[in-house]
Amino acid sequence: MASDLLPSWNSGPARDAIIDFVARVTREGGADFVRPAERIATFDNDGTLWCEQPLQAQFFFADARLKALAEKDPGMKERQPFKAFLEHDLKTIASLGKQGAFEAAFATHAGMTVDEFDAIAREWLATAVHPKLGRPFTRCAYQPQIELLAYLRAHGFKTFIVSGGGIDLMRAFAEEVYGIPNEQVIGSSLKTRFEVRDGRVEMLKLSELGSFDDREVKTQNIALHIGRRPILAFGNSDGDLAMLRYAKSGKGASLALLLHHDDAEREFAYDREFRLSPLVDALDHAADYGIDVVSMKRDWKSVFVP
Amino acid sequence: MASDLLPSWNSGPARDAIIDFVARVTREGGADFVRPAERIATFDNDGTLWCEQPLQAQFFFADARLKALAEKDPGMKERQPFKAFLEHDLKTIASLGKQGAFEAAFATHAGMTVDEFDAIAREWLATAVHPKLGRPFTRCAYQPQIELLAYLRAHGFKTFIVSGGGIDLMRAFAEEVYGIPNEQVIGSSLKTRFEVRDGRVEMLKLSELGSFDDREVKTQNIALHIGRRPILAFGNSDGDLAMLRYAKSGKGASLALLLHHDDAEREFAYDREFRLSPLVDALDHAADYGIDVVSMKRDWKSVFVP
Numbered sequence: 001m002a003s004d005l006l007p008s009w010n011s012g013p014a015r016d017a018i019i020d021f022v023a024r025v026t027r028e029g030g031a032d033f034v035r036p037a038e039r040i041a042t043f044d045n046d047g048t049l050w051c052e053q054p055l056q057a058q059f060f061f062a063d064a065r066l067k068a069l070a071e072k073d074p075g076m077k078e079r080q081p082f083k084a085f086l087e088h089d090l091k092t093i094a095s096l097g098k099q100g101a102f103e104a105a106f107a108t109h110a111g112m113t114v115d116e117f118d119a120i121a122r123e124w125l126a127t128a129v130h131p132k133l134g135r136p137f138t139r140c141a142y143q144p145q146i147e148l149l150a151y152l153r154a155h156g157f158k159t160f161i162v163s164g165g166g167i168d169l170m171r172a173f174a175e176e177v178y179g180i181p182n183e184q185v186i187g188s189s190l191k192t193r194f195e196v197r198d199g200r201v202e203m204l205k206l207s208e209l210g211s212f213d214d215r216e217v218k219t220q221n222i223a224l225h226i227g228r229r230p231i232l233a234f235g236n237s238d239g240d241l242a243m244l245r246y247a248k249s250g251k252g253a254s255l256a257l258l259l260h261h262d263d264a265e266r267e268f269a270y271d272r273e274f275r276l277s278p279l280v281d282a283l284d285h286a287a288d289y290g291i292d293v294v295s296m297k298r299d300w301k302s303v304f305v306p
Numbered sequence: 307m308a309s310d311l312l313p314s315w316n317s318g319p320a321r322d323a324i325i326d327f328v329a330r331v332t333r334e335g336g337a338d339f340v341r342p343a344e345r346i347a348t349f350d351n352d353g354t355l356w357c358e359q360p361l362q363a364q365f366f367f368a369d370a371r372l373k374a375l376a377e378k379d380p381g382m383k384e385r386q387p388f389k390a391f392l393e394h395d396l397k398t399i400a401s402l403g404k405q406g407a408f409e410a411a412f413a414t415h416a417g418m419t420v421d422e423f424d425a426i427a428r429e430w431l432a433t434a435v436h437p438k439l440g441r442p443f444t445r446c447a448y449q450p451q452i453e454l455l456a457y458l459r460a461h462g463f464k465t466f467i468v469s470g471g472g473i474d475l476m477r478a479f480a481e482e483v484y485g486i487p488n489e490q491v492i493g494s495s496l497k498t499r500f501e502v503r504d505g506r507v508e509m510l511k512l513s514e515l516g517s518f519d520d521r522e523v524k525t526q527n528i529a530l531h532i533g534r535r536p537i538l539a540f541g542n543s544d545g546d547l548a549m550l551r552y553a554k555s556g557k558g559a560s561l562a563l564l565l566h567h568d569d570a571e572r573e574f575a576y577d578r579e580f581r582l583s584p585l586v587d588a589l590d591h592a593a594d595y596g597i598d599v600v601s602m603k604r605d606w607k608s609v610f611v612p
Contacts, residue, residue, distance in 0.1 A: 037487055114529050158489070171533045181343055182533035183464070183489065192529050194522035194548055200555040201548070203529045210530065216500035223420050223498050223509045224516065225531055227477045227488035242500055242507070249506040 006151055007301070008144040014257070014299040017292050018148065021255040025231065026155050032253040034231055036156035041232040042222060042243060043149070045163035045170055045187070047277060048236045048259055049178060051140040051304075053268040054132060055276065058165050059085060059093065062105035064124050069108060082108075088131075094275040098164065098239070099212045101276060106166055106190055110207035114168065114192065117205060121172035135304070138177050144300045145234075149178055152232070160184045160230075162222060164214040164239055164277070168205075177305075186225045188213045214239040219246045230254075236261065237274075241282040241289075248290045256291045258282055263297040267304075312457055313607070314450040320563070320605040323598050324454065327561040331537065332461050338559040340537055342462035347538040348528060348549060349455070351469035351476060351493070353583060354542045354565055355484060357446040357610075359574040360438060361582065364471050365391060365399065368411035370430050375414060388414075394437075400581040404470065404545070405518045407582060412472055412496055416513035420474065420498065423511060427478035441610070444483050450606045451540075455484055463538070466490045468528060470520040470545055470583070474511075483611075492531045494519045520545040525552045536560075542567065543580075547588040547595075554596045562597040564588055569603040573610075 009015040024032040025039065046052035063085050070076045070086075077086055081104045084092035093101050109117055130140050149159045159180055161170055167187035174180040189210040192203040213221050219242045222230065233240070233247035236259040244256035260283065262269050271279040286293050296303065315321040330338040331345065352358035369391050376382045376392075383392055387410045390398035399407050415423055436446050455465045465486055467476055473493035480486040495516040498509045519527050525548045528536065539546070539553035542565040550562035566589065568575050577585040592599050602609065 037481060114533075115535075158487075160489075167530070167533065175343060181464075183466075183531060185533065189530055192526050194525050194552075196551075201525065201552045202555070203525060203552075219500050219507065219509060220498050224473070224495055225489060227420075227473065227491065229421075245502075246500075246507045246509075249508070 006144065006147050008147055010299055010301050012299055014292060014294045017255065018151075018257075021232070021253065022152065022155050025253050034252060038228060038231065039152075039155070039157040040160065040226060040228050040230045041149075041152050041157045042160045042162045042218075042226075042230040042234070042247070043145070044235040044237070044240045044243070045161050045165050047261065048163075048234055048240070049141060049145050049149075049161070050137070051130065051133065051142075051267060052277065053261075053270065053274075054090060055088075055093065056102075056165060057130075057137050057140075058102060058105050058169060060128060060131070060137070061121065061124055061169060062108045063088075064128065065108035065120075098214060098276050102164060102166075102188060102212065103209055106188065106209065107207055109166070109168070109190060109205050111205065113195075113202040113204055115202065117168050118172055121169050125173050133304075138173050139305055141177050141305050142300070143302050143305045146178065146305060148234075149180070153179065157232070158184065160186060160222075160226060162186045162213065162218050162243060164188055164212065166190075167213075186213060186218075186221050216242045218243040222246065233257070234259070235282070237277040237279045238281050239277055244282065244291050245289050254290075256289070257294050258286055258291050259294045259296060262295050263300075263303070265297075267296060312450065312453050314453055316605055316607050318605055320598060320600045323561065324457075324563075327538070327559065328458065328461050328463075331559050340558060344534060344537065345458075345461070345463040346466065346532055346534050346536045347455075347458050347463045348466045348468045348524075348532075348536040348540070348553070349451070350541040350543070350546045350549070351467050351471050353567065354469075354540055354546070355447060355451050355455075355467070356443070357436065357439065357448075357573060358583065359567075359576065359580075360396060361399065362408075362471060363436075363443050363446075364408060364411050364475060366434060366437070366443070367427065367430055367475060368414045369394075370434065371414035371426075404520060404582050408470060408472075408494060408518065409515055412494065412515065413513055415472070415474070415496060415511050417511065419501075419508040419510055421508065423474050424478055427475050431479050439610075444479050445611055447483050447611050448606070449608050449611045452484065452611060454540075455486070458538070459485065464490065466492060466528075466532060466536075468492045468519065468524050468549060470494055470518065472496075473519075492519060492524075492527050522548045524549040528552065539563070540565070541588070543583040543585045544587050545583055550588065550597050551595055560596075562595070563600050564592055564597050565600045565602060568601050569606075569609070571603075573602060 025034040046056040171182045191206045191208045230247040234257040331340040352362040477488045536553040540563040
């Protein structure tokens with residue numbers, strides 16, 4: 001029965017919209033039926049699937065990397081923007097802009113192989129604790145979203161992450177935390193180089209950005225990686241608006257959802273003032289674009305995974 | 307029993323190597339066991355999954371596109387390299403080099419949306435006939451490979467295409483012919499642009515190359531799209547050597563296969579002289595790199611899908 005579905009979602013318009021949409025696109029012979037191969041759902045990660053305050057996890061990971069790098073090159077501690085990372089100087093980090101700040105964080109990953117990076121990222125994730133929430137980062141994932149991802153997959157959807165976060169960092173936990181395999185994770189990336197070390201091929205991470213997966217670049221990367229227009233997209237910032245509009249522009253039924261962080265008590269309340277990933281246009285024009293706004297406060301019975 | 311497996315493969319070293327490898331990596335508790343999420347198999351397309359002689363299908367499709375474009379711009383027929391395509395002038399096409407020739411073919415796709423391209427490609431595939439084999443292009447796929455793809459998937463592998471061919475053209479038939487969904491197709495690509503037409507978001511194909519998915523770029527795109535090292539890779543030219551070596555450089559069991567076109571009677575016999583995609587180094591050094599060579603003549607009971 002309906003109340004068994006999505007147990008961490010409160011009854012209300014957001015949950016109804018999801019359940020109604022899934023019922024329509026999976027009803028064989030119905031006007032809105034979509035065959036499973038085309039049931040593509042794309043989710044932003046930071047702020048949509050897990051907490052992004054006071055900064056995206058990428059920056060805390062970069063901080064740990066910087067501490068390791070500064071052991072070899074102590075001068076790094078005094079160079080900007082690394083100094084700002086090490087001192088958790090949010091104002092200076094924000095002054096770089098979203099792409100500039102992420103690029104600086106990614107710079108700490110250059111020069112290692114993809115396999116080395118994966119091992120380092122997993123080690124960090126296994127021990128690092130969120131500075132405000134006091135729990136491991138992987139337990140800062142949102143329980144209602146974990147349920148939604150599973151619910152969609154149980155109805156034949158393929159679930160993808162399409163995030164500005166670094167693709168390799170997300171791949172180090174997306175399978176375990178979200179049930180999303182590496183090849184369904186799309187994110188910002190550094191270029192790589194084919195390199196032979198002791199007769200073995202390794203892929204080396206370079207300092208040059210491959211793509212910064214934000215705004216219109218999200219739709220470009222969806223076209224490149226997935227090759228289909230999503231029928232469901234879920235985001236939480238203006239960086240997701242292009243993807244939400246892309247989903248809503250399909251010929252058949254579609255659903256675009258926008259998480260509004262309006263719950264200072266259980267998580268954080270913010271939108272337009274979060275400079276690293278503001279929510280302004282998507283919220284102001286949600287109705288114009290057919291986007292359903294999800295209120296964390298109203299629509300979620302619980303917030304974090306237990 | 308063993309003889310029921312891969313019925314279009316002859317008994318012999320190639321078939322034995324495949325069956326032995328799959329048995330080892332799927333035997334729970336065995337030394338070579340690989341969990342399903344890591345059972346990644348990558349296949350080249352042109353010359354590996356379907357026929358690439360006398361030219362890759364991409365060029366026959368470009369020919370059809372050029373005829374349509376020349377109706378609006380008759381001068382195109384006299385401009386190189388398009389003149390060479392229209393006249394099936396293999397020598398001039400080959401003189402462009404592999405990347406140059408493909409880039410010229412891709413140029414005929416610029417200016418349309420991804421959805422428009424898909425419709426045009428499907429229409430072409432539904433009617434076009436291979437000039438030498440006299441059958442639809444989609445029936446120039448190799449039956450032993452269709453069986454191998456299905457056999458791997460039945461054993462928990464995920465099968466990917468990693469090809470120099472255009473990603474969107476392959477996506478127009480890969481699901482139907484190979485059982486490979488769009489998001490598991492990697493290929494060469496043009497950049498795209500987010501565009502709003504009559505209030506709807508479309509992704510427009512540009513003339514600028516995103517990546518030419520050949521040689522080391524194949525391994526870069528595997529790292530980007532899949533985010534895991536393949537444990538099985540199958541190719542047929544020097545353009546696949548980087549991918550084959552990448553697979554063979556993993557820490558666990560791996561299998562790299564190289565199809566040698568040595569069957570002039572049933573298909574074509576060629577290797578180093580095919581200028582658009584020569585096979586020289588990979589064949590000469592197969593043993594050095596631990597690559598198993600598959601002889602079309604010796605190892606395949608039948609060649610094309612019925």
